[in-house]
Amino acid sequence: AKHTRLNPSHIVSLAGRKLYPDPNQALAHDVIRSLNEDETSPLHGDIKMLGTGRGRVSQAPLAEEIVDFLETVETVGGSARIQELRHGAKRFFLNYMKAVGSVFASAWAGRKYSIKTGAALRAFIRVAPDVMARARGLRKDPLDLHAIREAIKPWGTRLGDRRFETEGEWRQKLAGGTRGTVETLTRELREALRS
Template identity: 50%
Template sequence: HFEGEDFAVPAIIFDRLPEDHVVQMFVTINAKHTRLNASHLVSLSGRQLYRDEALATGHDIVRALNDREDSPLYDEIKLLGVGRGRVAQAPLAQELKKLFAEGGVFSGRRTNDMHEEAKKFFVNYFKQIALVFGGAWNGRKYSIRSAAALRAFIRVSPDVIRRLDQEHADRGDFRAIGRVIAPWGRRIGDLRFETEGQWKRTGTTVDSLAKELRLALQYPEGAAV
């Protein structure tokens, strides 16, 4: 109760810093023992914080993946360096940014529709990934939920979206997404993500995994050499 009393609210305003530096500043502030209450950061997140619209949308999608209880990545992502998640927000948002930038699969669509469509697509996309690779997703000795794997799945998502468009399916259609990525179960399988197995043996990178995923979509029956 502050009626009639003066009180101070600490505020930090970042101006003319690159967007990723702003994120890192928040990460740094929140790593200190004077950690801010997460509720004080809410109004500073998303498009209010990032002037780069494509990057802002990327952060919105990451937040939806982390915050929605029906998302298989619920509570798995560190937002602004805070939370129990094991994967950082910034690299995922950077990967998503490309999809909303000019020429990306979501560019040129009505803004409000695009935001909702993209959120629905990515929540259902990762739900289907968690089903296709169920053993790996729910197992402890796999790297499928690592930043590298998640970035690779995001990187090949335009191929999945283009296939959905070719089939005249709704981009957020759970079953249609499942049909498109079904070849991954046959061609790639859970063992590809076993941390001490193929994952380390092949020196998996975002690029190498994305290439394998893309090939499996292009040649679902395994015709590629």
């Protein structure tokens, strides 16, 4: 019997619909794929899709966080809010990552920072509902790049690039493995948004 190899890109493109019958999982996968493949994405090529590729960050934990985010929005905001988000999720996350990249410009571009690690990206996804709420509170479109940038502006002054220096604050604030680190950073990001 002749074994044929599937082109990995075909598996990825089918995965969003075929592997995930749950609409939140399918959408999370599509969002991550667009963050990885979109030329304008600050995470272009940085995400390891289905365990393969040259990316440094695994897609699975990010997808898990996005699914939790979607479920939170559905629970808190109701069906109208989740429908709005389903249509704008790719746009929101692309703009959100661009805004994070601009607020922490040195850390995002630098090699001695841990801002593009799975733990940091998971924390950013966890505070996404707070970011959307703050953008709405500023009377702006929560999916718009400028609104998101305005909403997260306090992070630049309260936390700054230094928070992500791998040999500095990042290492000092490692808290009991990945889960603890994600929770610590999430708490810091939330507190900075409220001030």
